[in-house]
Amino acid sequence: MQSKQEILAKLAQIQEQAQLTLDELPLRLAKDRLRLIIGLARYLSTTIDVNWQAELSAAVAEDGAKPPLAAPRA
Secondary structure, eight states: OOOOOOOOHHHHHHHHHHHHHHHHOOOHHHHHHHHHHHHHHHHHHHHHHHHHHHHHHHHHHHHHHOOOOOOOOO
């Protein structure tokens, strides 16, 4: 299984490439699709971040230890 940071990095790449393409394309339909791709990648990034934290918190609660500090997002 990939680590959280690897997944978030790939989602950031999707956002970046879609944004670059959006800036270059004049076609209306392509722009709508690229906006959807960017939105989905942002949503997934947020969802992964929230769910990852929830799972860590649940695991910590079971173990009674302190949660590890999350790495800063790029």
